[in-house]
Amino acid sequence: MAAASGSSQDAPPGFTMDQIALYQRRRQSLYGWMLAAPALILLTIFALIPTVTTLWASFYSKGTVRRPSAFNGLDNYTSLIHDPAFWTVVWNNALYAGITIPFSIAIALAMALWANASIPLRGVVRGAYFTPTMLPMIAAANIWLFFYTPGLGVIDSITGLFGLPPVNWLGQPQTALWSVIVVTIWKEAGFFMIFYLAALQTIPPDFKEASAIEGAGRFTYARRVLIPLLMPTTAFVFINALINSVKLIDHLFILTKGGPNNATKLILYWIWEMAFAYFDRPHAAAMTVLILLFLGAVAIFQFRVLDKRIHYR
Amino acid sequence: MSAQPFVRLKNVTRTFDGGGGVDNLSIDIAKGSFTVLLGPSGCGKSTTLRLIAGLETPDRGRIEIGGRDVTAAGPSERGLSMVFQSYALFPHLDVAENVVFGLRVRGVARKERDKRLAEALALTGLEGLGDRKPGQLSGGQRQRVALARAIVADHPLCLMDEPLSNLDAKLRHSVRQEIRALQRRLGMTVVYVTHDQTEAMGMADQIVLLQKGRVEHMGPPAELYEQPATAFTASFIGSPAMTLIPAAALPHQFLPSSARVSELQLGLRAEDIELMPEGRGPLAATIVSSEFLGAETYVYLAVDGAPPLIARLPGRDERAAGQRVSLGWSPASPHWFDRESGKRITLSSDQTSSELVSQPAAV
Structure with a gap:
């Protein structure tokens, strides 16, 4: 330090200024790193490192006492794809996502439009719609377990009044997945409604009046003005719903445990089963990597394609 | 000008729970005239305009446009266009789509639509801006888009709700002249709401000065200035x-x-x-x-x-x-x-x- 200050005294005055500027710049960048540090550390520990170790683990065979685990390239992936359960689970999840996403979005939008209108007891209506979201997943699943109970449950009690036979909703492959789908839509629609409700409140009432004067009816207004202006929200909700659809596991523990005959087995439940019930970590890791690739592709699609077509204000 | 007024409000009353509104209002507006509804905030001038537009329904009274009773008719059945204070331009549609929004809704053929769009853009000096989004335009240009949307349908009646209040003072002055020239050229009947008396004096054929939901004085600008009917009119018109x-x-x-x-x-x-x-x-x-x-x-x-x-x-x-x-x-x-x-x-x-x-x- 002493040497540095000595040399700066000999140097022309412009040089000392540069020293100060450099010092300032260093301080700024240090400050920036300090601000980024908490997120950087947490993301590294809880996202980056697990992702890399998962990817690493997916290339190694399952180790036993006799045969230690060894690098086997893409073997885990090929055996996964040749497993018939893989295709059942992927198909289940595709069906589950394909039904729950559009329905929960449509119902959320309809509920938001209604809860945004000036109706009596608006606060109560909004609260009622939001209740399913506030319930813990496990509690919600238990409530629906009671609804679905064959013979005694709420649904069978009502259908019984019309002389219909009792149905084992969760116990037979034909209805089990659909029953889980209904629970998810019930749970998610209220959550998504909140986002739509917030978005609707940013749309000025002038737009509705201007289109009314221009002769647009309610339907035309919705199609040409309202829905395009809600697209940012729809994209956000869609991505969330998609991620939720590969993340669903809690309901399955309570409602079906993936059965009967794998009818309600979804990806995350299957991964859990492989990893912690059959202790087949490498295959679980391979499946996790496949999901990460899929979600990454969706994210790229959203940024590259969707965002260009959506009007963000 | 014919003896029959083009727009006629007869004993119209519309009150709101929170106050404001209009009380037993009777106004006649001649065809092709430029009528300014003037008054301090809360005097009922915007309510009057919204009643004419059909965005509000009167509690009592009758509204006629072109000799037809439109009291119960919806906004789109009244053959009018409106320029909003906020312009109400749809942010996700480009200028051309904003202007032809109403024509598209009414199912006007593409060829006719394009022709009218070109005319409207030319009249408002917006040529070449048709594919911009409202967010990419200046305040004055947005105001013109709102104006173009109002004239493209060729409605005989155009309502304007403080259309200049979002512009800076210098622009306001020139746009004032442009709106007036456009109105004369197209022979539109314009009902214009403002709280700015200089705007009213400079543009109007007829000023309707409102206070507390009632007509304080109705007449040409010179009459309001030279022969104010009430002390309120006298102190509201003129600066200082x-x-x-x-x-x-x-x-x-x-x-x-x-x-x-x-x-x-x-x-x-x-x-x-x-x-x-x-x-x-x-x-x-x-x-x-x-x-x-x-x-x-x-x-x-x-x-x-x-x-x-x-x-x-x-x-x-x-x-x-x-x-x-x-x-x-x-x-x-x-x-x-x-x-x-x-x-x-x-x-x-x-x-x-x-x-x-x-x-x-x-x-």
Whole structure:
């Protein structure tokens, strides 16, 4: 330090200024790193490192006492794809996502439009719609377990009044997945409604009046003005719903445990089963990597394609 | 202009729980005229416009457009267009789509639509901006898009709700002229809401001055300025505002002999006030300050026993602050109003003439 200050005294005055500027710049960048540090550390520990170790683990065979685990390239992936359960689970999840996403979005939008209108007891209506979201997943699943109970449950009690036979909703492959789908839509629609409700409140009432004067009816207004202006929200909700659809596991523990005959087995439940019930970590890791690739592709699609077509204000 | 008014409001009442609204309003608007609804905020001018547009339904009364009773008709059945204060441009649609929004809704054929779009963009000076989004335009351009959307449908009636209030002062002045020229050229009937009296004076064929949901004075701008029907009209129109002086503040010899002094007030326009050497005129005053504005000077005066007032003198006036002066005015200039009701009182000229004027040559 002493040497540095000595040399700066000999140097022309412009040089000392540069020293100060450099010092300032260093301080700024240090400050920036300090601000980024908490997120950087947490993301590294809880996202980056697990992702890399998962990817690493997916290339190694399952180790036993006799045969230690060894690098086997893409073997885990090929055996996964040749497993018939893989295709059942992927198909289940595709069906589950394909039904729950559009329905929960449509119902959320309809509920938001209604809860945004000036109706009596608006606060109560909004609260009622939001209740399913506030319930813990496990509690919600238990409530629906009671609804679905064959013979005694709420649904069978009502259908019984019309002389219909009792149905084992969760116990037979034909209805089990659909029953889980209904629970998810019930749970998610209220959550998504909140986002739509917030978005609707940013749309000025002038737009509705201007289109009314221009002769647009309610339907035309919705199609040409309202829905395009809600697209940012729809994209956000869609991505969330998609991620939720590969993340669903809690309901399955309570409602079906993936059965009967794998009818309600979804990806995350299957991964859990492989990893912690059959202790087949490498295959679980391979499946996790496949999901990460899929979600990454969706994210790229959203940024590259969707965002260009959506009007963000 | 035909005897039959184009837009007619008959005894229309619309009240709101939170106050405001209009009360037993009757207005006639001639075809092809430029009518300005003017008044302070909360006077019911926007409500009146929304009633004509069909965005509000009257509690009582009738609304006719083009001789047809439209009281119960929806906004789109009334054959009118509207420019909103916020412009209400759809942010996700480009300029062209915003302009032809209504034509598209009504299913006008593409060829016709394109032709009308080109015309509307040319009339509003927006050529070449058709594919921009409203967010990429300046305030003045957005205002033009709203205007283009209003004229593209060729509706005979156009409603404008404070369309210039989001523009800066300089732009406001030029757009004012453009709107007026466009209205004349297209022969539209325009009903225009503003709280700015200079805007109303500069544009209107007819001003409807509203206060507290009632018509205060309806007539051409010159009439409102020269013959205000009420003290409110007198003080609302003109800048600086007309000064109202209780008659009791004036010496006896300057008052109309027959009138009941305590019930009168005198209205004086700033430009009608003359400054005279002390002791010559009816009112004594002290100069507080003066403002030189180039073509004229505003002199702020404190008057003994009356509210302060502003005199507007041509050219430059160099009298110093603190100087004592006397105020006078020409015999034709004072306006007399009833103190209680605010109604204009016409005094025959012989009552006022000689008494009020003392040595007009004094200045």
